[in-house]
Amino acid sequence: MGASNQSAxxxxxxxxxxxxxxxxxxxxxxxxxxxxxxxxxCVLLGDAAYLxxxxxxxxxxxxxxxxxxxxxxxxxxxxxxxxxxxxxxxxLAAHVKAGQLDHxxxxxxxxxxxxxxxxxxxxxxxxxxxxxxxxxxxNDAGIAFTGHTEYLAQHSGTxxxxxxxxxxxxxxxxxxxxxxxxxxxxxLPLQQVSAALSVEGLLRTLSIIDQDLKHKFGLAAPRxxxxxxxxxxxxxxxxxxxxxxxxQPALAAAQxxxxxxxxPYPADTVFQPKYLQDAxxxxxxxxxxxxxxxxxxxFGRGVNxxxxxxxxxxxxxxxxxxxxxxxxxxxxxxxxxxxxxxxALSMVAASQTL
Ligand SMILES: NC(=O)c1ccc[n+]([C@@H]2O[C@H](COP(=O)([O-])OP(=O)(O)OC[C@H]3O[C@@H](n4cnc5c(N)ncnc54)[C@H](O)[C@@H]3O)[C@@H](O)[C@H]2O)c1
Ligand SMILES: N[C@H](C(=O)O)[C@H](O)COP(=O)(O)O
Numbered sequence: 292m293g294a295s296n297q298s299a300x301x302x303x304x305x306x307x308x309x310x311x312x313x314x315x316x317x318x319x320x321x322x323x324x325x326x327x328x329x330x331x332x333c334v335l336l337g338d339a340a341y342l343x344x345x346x347x348x349x350x351x352x353x354x355x356x357x358x359x360x361x362x363x364x365x366x367x368x369x370x371x372x373x374x375x376x377x378x379x380x381x382x383l384a385a386h387v388k389a390g391q392l393d394h395x396x397x398x399x400x401x402x403x404x405x406x407x408x409x410x411x412x413x414x415x416x417x418x419x420x421x422x423x424x425x426x427x428x429x430n431d432a433g434i435a436f437t438g439h440t441e442y443l444a445q446h447s448g449t450x451x452x453x454x455x456x457x458x459x460x461x462x463x464x465x466x467x468x469x470x471x472x473x474x475x476x477x478x479l480p481l482q483q484v485s486a487a488l489s490v491e492g493l494l495r496t497l498s499i500i501d502q503d504l505k506h507k508f509g510l511a512a513p514r515x516x517x518x519x520x521x522x523x524x525x526x527x528x529x530x531x532x533x534x535x536x537x538x539q540p541a542l543a544a545a546q547x548x549x550x551x552x553x554x555p556y557p558a559d560t561v562f563q564p565k566y567l568q569d570a571x572x573x574x575x576x577x578x579x580x581x582x583x584x585x586x587x588x589x590f591g592r593g594v595n596x597x598x599x600x601x602x603x604x605x606x607x608x609x610x611x612x613x614x615x616x617x618x619x620x621x622x623x624x625x626x627x628x629x630x631x632x633x634x635a636l637s638m639v640a641a642s643q644t645l
Contacts, residue, residue, distance in 0.1 A: 301332070301370070302329070302330065302331050302332045302373070303331050303332070303417045303418070303636055303639050304331075304332045304334060304368065304415065304416050304417055305331050305332070305333045305334065305416060305417065305418050305419065305420050305632065305635055305636075306334055306336055306406075306407040306410055306411065306415075306416040306418070306419040306420070307320050307323075307324055307333040307334060307335050307336065307419075307420050307421075307422070307632075308320075308336045308337070308400075308403040308404055308407055308419065308420075308421045308422060308424075309321075309335055309336065309337035309342065309403065309422050310400065310403075310421065310422035310423045310424040310611065311392070311396075311400060311423060311424045311425040311428060311611045312337070312338065312341065312383055312387045312396055312399075312400070313387055313388060313389055313390055313391055313392055313393065313396075313425075313611070313613060313616060314390075314423060314424075314425060314610070314611025314612060314613055314616050315422075315423070315611060315612045315615055315616045315622075315623035316422030316423050316424065316611060317337060317341065317342060317345055317422070318345060318349065318616070318620055318623055318625075319422060319607070319623050319624075319625040319627075319628040320333075320335060320337075320422045320628060321335070321342065321345060321346050321349055321353065321355075321376065322349060322625045322628070323625045323628035323629045323631075323632055324376050324632075325346075325349075325350070325353050325376060326625070326629060327629065327632050327633075328373040328376070329373050330632075330633075330636060331632055331635075331636055332371070332373075332377070333376070333420070333632060334368070334377045334378070334379060334410075334415075334416065335355070335376055335377065335378040335379070336378070336379050336381055336403040336406050336407055337378060337380075337381055337383075337403055338380065338381060338382050338383040338387075338399065339355065339357035339358075339378040339379070339380035340357070340380075341383060341387060342355055342376075342378045343355040343357065343378070345620075346376065348620055349620060353375075353376060354374065354375035354376070355375065355376050355377075355378050356371065356375050356376070356377050356378070357377075357378050357379075357380050358377060358378070358379050358380065359379070359380055360379050360380065360381070360406055363379060363410070363415060364413075367415070368410075368415045379406060379410075381399055381402045381403045381406060382399065383396045383399045384396055384398070384399060389616045389617055389619070390613045390614070390616045390617025390618075391613075391617070392425055392427070392428045392431075392613070393428070394428050394431035394432045395432070396428070396432075397428045397429040397430075397431060397432025397433075397434065398432055398434070400424050400425075400428070400429060401429060401434065401436070401442075404421070404439065404442060404443065404446070405446070407419040407421075408443070408446055408447060411602045417603070417639045418602065418603035418604065418605070418635040418636075418638065418639050419602065419603070419604045419605075419635075420604075420605050420606065420628075420631045420632055420635050421439050421604065421605075421606040421607075421631075422606075422607065422628065423606070423607055423609060423610045423611045423612075424439070424611065425610075425611045425613075426438060426478070437477070437478040437479075438477060438478045439597070439604070439606060440452060440454045440477050440478070440597050441477060441478065443597060443600060443604055444597075444599075444600065447600055447601060447602070449599060449600055449601065451492070451495050451496070451499065451599060452499070452597050452598060452599035452600055453473050453474070453496050453499045453500055453503075453597070453598040453599050454473065454474045454477050454595065454596075454597060454598075455471055455472065455473040455474070455500070455503075455572065455595075455596050455597075455598050456471070456472050456581075456582060456585045456586075456589075456593050456594065456595050456596070456608055457469050457470065457471040457472075457585075457589075457593065457594055457596060457634070458470060458585065458588065458589025458590075458592045458593030458594065458608065458630070459589060459592055460588035460589050461588070468567070468568065470567065470573075470584075470585060470588055470589060471504075471571060471572040471573070472572070472573050472574075472575055472581040472582065472584065472585040473496070473500050473515075473572055473573070473574045473575070473581070473598070474574075474575055474576075474577065474578055474581055474582070475488060475492070475493060475496050475574060475575065475576045475577070476488070476576065476577050476578070477578065478578065479577065479578070481577065481579075484520070484576065484577045485520065485533055488520065488533060488537050488538070488576065489537060490537055490540045490541045490544065491541075493537065493538065493541035493542075493545075494541045494544045494545055494548075496574065497515060497517075497541065497542075497545040497550050497552050497574065498545070498548065498550065499598050499599040500513065500515055500572055500574065500598060501513050501515070501545075501550045501551075501552075503598040503599065504571055504572060506641070506642065507596075507598075507603065507638045507641055507642060508638070508641065509641050510571055512551060513551065513571045513572060514551045514553075514569060514570050514571050514572075515550070515551065515552040515553070515570065515571065515572050515573070515574055516552075516553055516554055516556055516561055516566060516567075516570045516572070516573045516574070517538060517542060517552055517553065517554030517555050517556065517573075517574045518554065518555060518556055518557075518558040518561055518573065518574060518575045518576055518580060518581070519533070519534045519538060519554070519555035519556065519557055519558060519576070520533040520534065520538070520555075520576045520577075521533060521534065522557070522559075523557045523559075524554075524555045524556060524557045524558075525555075533576075534555045538554065538555040538576075539555065542554060542555070552574075554574075558575060558576075558580050558581075561573060562584045585608070586608060589608065590608060590609065590627075591608070591609070591624050591626045591627055592608075592626050592627060592630050593607075593608030593627055593630065594606070594607070594608060594627065594630045594631045594634040595607065595608055595631070596634065596638075603635055603638045603639060603642065604635075605631040605632075605634045605635045605638070606631055607627040607628050607630075607631055608627045608630075609627055
């Protein structure tokens with residue numbers, strides 16, 4: 292996608308969608324954008340009047356300049372220095388009450404994603420970073436929606452993407468190497484997971500991980516450990532056959548294609564430091580097989596990255612935290628949002644050196 296606004300010497304421009312307005316997204320987006328204002332021009336996408344009001348409550352020093360999306364379409368994104376944040380206005384339909392969901396605002400949340408996609412295509416932004424949204428509210432607004440990952444894939448015309456979360460664990464967990472956990476399936480009811488696994492799909496997943504770890508993370512020869520689906524990786528077929536019928540053939544095909552992928556390993560043992568120290572990524576078969584481990588080790592510092600997209604997208608490792616939002620400003624930790632911005636910046640830099 293385009294990069295016309297990403298001229299050398301200027302801070303990279305990142306689209307920062309602020310997520311569910313009643314959650315902690317807008318607050319952590321403002322705080323992180325302001326904290327990183329000298330490294331990145333984080334353009335907030337959300338209701339500009341609401342964001343300006345919130346910014347003033349967070350810190351009166353934070354200035355928010357509002358732009359209309361039409362003005363940006365007509366004249367491009369103007370250059371602003373780090374003395375202020377820019378918000379491209381995506382108006383909300385209903386007044387926001389912190390901690391209280393309102394499905395009337397669901398379409399506006401999705402419109403921020405559409406605007407980010409438009410801006411990536413037009414070259415306004417070098418990457419997008421997303422604050423958490425509430426999937427149920429968008430569904431309550433009458434729009435089938437399972438997550439950013441699937442939405443961005445569909446709306447960028449990408450056949451397959453891979454969700455990967457990464458973070459720096461406390462030193463004792465893996466010896467301080469980044470832990471990266473990718474998923475073979477994303478937001479899917481558990482009952483549908485087995486049927487969603489196929490040799491071709493897993494091979495594409497492994498190939499996307501391999502390519503993106505090389506090109507967006509600068510790893511010369513990524514090493515991927517692959518989990519089984521069943522307890523004890525199927526116990527030679529006595530506890531399930533997906534390992535024999537699907538995962539092993541996919542691994543054989545990946546290895547034949549030059550991908551360093553090994554397994555299938557029992558998911559309950561593969562996350563030991565002695566295995567992780569020889570790996571760059573673990574591929575789990577489903578959401579709650581891999582993410583509890585990652586979030587246990589890195590919550591608050593982790594980053595969610597969508598691999599396989601034709602642009603860079605990162606996000607936080609947590610949700611909307613309505614409980615914290617309801618208590619007022621200052622309760623939420625912005626660490627993961629800062630990590631998501633930092634990660635997007637380093638991926639932008641890695642992509643530019645190709
Ligand atoms: N990137 C995303 O858009 C994203 C990611 C995860 C979950 N979600 C969505 O968020 C909604 C709520 O999910 P949930 O309740 O399972 O998880 P959650 O992460 O919102 O909350 C889980 C717990 O972690 C705490 N927490 C979360 N973020 C925190 C932060 N920044 N600082 C301090 N504490 C924090 C919360 O207070 C809560 O106790 C769901 O709709 C889910 O789908 C969105
Ligand atoms: N699976 C993610 C997590 O648990 O953190 C989260 O739901 C966000 O997914 P999307 O980026 O697809 O919205």
